[in-house]
Amino acid sequence: MFDISFGQLLLVMILGLVVLGPERLPVAIKTVAGWIKVLRRMSATVQLELNKELKLQELQNSLKKAEQSGLKTLTPEIQASIDDLKRVTESLQKEIDSAAHIDTPTHSDKDKS
Template sequence: MGMWELVVVFIVGLVVLGPERLPVAIRTVSRWIKTVKSLANSVKAEVSEELRVHELHENLKKAEQQNLQDLSPELQSSLSELKQAAESVTHSYKKQPQESEPNQQIDEKK
């Protein structure tokens, strides 16, 4: 929308709603717009993440078909990224039982 369209909308809103209710209406509409924008951004981020995961999965299939030998640099980077992700999940999984052990010892003493 251009400057003149906004002026026309403002004038129509002023005539229809009046000067008392116009600021409230503007705040409400701006909240709706912010909510829609944040929703659109979250959907966009989710879709791009799903596409990245799908691409990594396809690259892993290609790497397995080549028996993990003589891989292109793209496949090597995808494979290393998947290994790092697997290690981070494994490390976080290993840390959780260790963190709960002191709680178990305290429970056993009671």
């Protein structure tokens, strides 16, 4: 991670011992270790979120490419299924529209009251 040799690490420990003293050095080391753990967790979380966003963006791009290619590359069986679904949808829409016309009250019924 950091390019620190053993000699440099030993020098930092000796300076820390001289500056902080033997009583406060272990507490300082634990505090710094806690900060490093928090930073590592935060960086891992950010990295996971970025990976998720990249995968989502790739999926959206793939879907856009598939939509742009259109229905030209579909097999005849899938195209037939899509046509059947369109016919069923249209018939259901017609039934809903006709039922809506039957259920609506006329103005003459309101005038009689």
